[in-house]
Amino acid sequence: MDKAIIEVKNLRKSFGALEVLKDVSLSVARSEVVAVIGPSGSGKSTMLRSLAHLEEVNGGTIRIGEDHLVLDGKYPGAAKIKEITSRMGMVFQHFNLFPHLTVRGNLELAPRLTKRLPAADIARKAEELLAKVGLQDKGDAYPANLSGGQKQRVAIARALMMSPEILLFDEPTSALDPELTGEVLEVMRQLAGERMTMVVVTHEMGFAREVADRVMFMADGEFIESGTPDELFGNPRQERTKVFLNRVL
Numbered sequence: 308m309d310k311a312i313i314e315v316k317n318l319r320k321s322f323g324a325l326e327v328l329k330d331v332s333l334s335v336a337r338s339e340v341v342a343v344i345g346p347s348g349s350g351k352s353t354m355l356r357s358l359a360h361l362e363e364v365n366g367g368t369i370r371i372g373e374d375h376l377v378l379d380g381k382y383p384g385a386a387k388i389k390e391i392t393s394r395m396g397m398v399f400q401h402f403n404l405f406p407h408l409t410v411r412g413n414l415e416l417a418p419r420l421t422k423r424l425p426a427a428d429i430a431r432k433a434e435e436l437l438a439k440v441g442l443q444d445k446g447d448a449y450p451a452n453l454s455g456g457q458k459q460r461v462a463i464a465r466a467l468m469m470s471p472e473i474l475l476f477d478e479p480t481s482a483l484d485p486e487l488t489g490e491v492l493e494v495m496r497q498l499a500g501e502r503m504t505m506v507v508v509t510h511e512m513g514f515a516r517e518v519a520d521r522v523m524f525m526a527d528g529e530f531i532e533s534g535t536p537d538e539l540f541g542n543p544r545q546e547r548t549k550v551f552l553n554r555v556l
């Protein structure tokens with residue numbers, strides 16, 4: 308098997324006296340889809356945000372491709388961090404779109420600021436990605452005039468504008484009305500089919516079951532179980548996993 312594209316070892320993170328990540332290790336292969344599930348407050352978002360350097364950890368190692376985002380608790384310089392995090396796209400629970408920009412403006416902003424590409428190429432890519440997420444007619448709309456499902460599809464297209472190697476999703480459907488989750492999950496399913504590497508923190512058991520190659524279960528700041536969906540849903544070994552799955556399934 309190829310070397311993992313994401314390798315996390317012994318990650319620790321506290322907020323004041325609260326130890327949120329106790330000892331988190333994880334390895335993700337290129338093109339793998341990993342779903343992270345677990346009870347509220349178990350540290351899933353903090354783990355994901357640490358991968359994208361939206362949180363700094365207190366100890367441990369994160370390797371992305373050939374580079375260390377953090378090695379034994381030590382971070383490299385800002386330029387290196389920026390270079391590493393630019394290879395990852397993040398999709399948030401609450402979309403985090405820029406409200407004062409149109410959909411097209413949201414897609415084009417980061418590439419215009421960071422990539423030395425002609426404006427016409429950026430515009431063409433934005434049109435392609437809007438079509439990919441089924442929103443080709445919404446380029447001129449503002450986020451306030453979109454449904455939650457449409458906003459999240461814009462957020463995914465925006466993340467794809469930077470041609471990331473890895474997409475990180477933090478509960479992408481949790482803020483949506485149930486009837487709008489399907490359209491977002493469909494886009495994610497499509498990306499998985501295109502072999503995008505994805506780490507998805509989710510409460511969507513159906514998605515974890517159908518789309519994830521591997522499901523990892525987090526409890527109290529640690530991964531306590533990991534397996535294919537069949538292994539984990541069919542026969543959880545840990546009592547804590549059974550209790551959680553019984554509650555949410």
Ligand SMILES: Nc1ncnc2c1ncn2[C@@H]1O[C@H](COP(=O)(O)OP(=O)(O)OP(=O)(O)O)[C@@H](O)[C@H]1O
Binds near residue numbers: 345346347350354
């Ligand atoms: N910036 C912060 N400052 C202080 N405490 C925080 C901060 N961010 C998260 N926490 C705390 O860390 C713990 C883990 O939070 P985290 O959001 O990682 O959990 P989670 O598993 O993603 O939960 P949920 O499923 O509810 O989103 C929680 O007790 C939370 O209150």
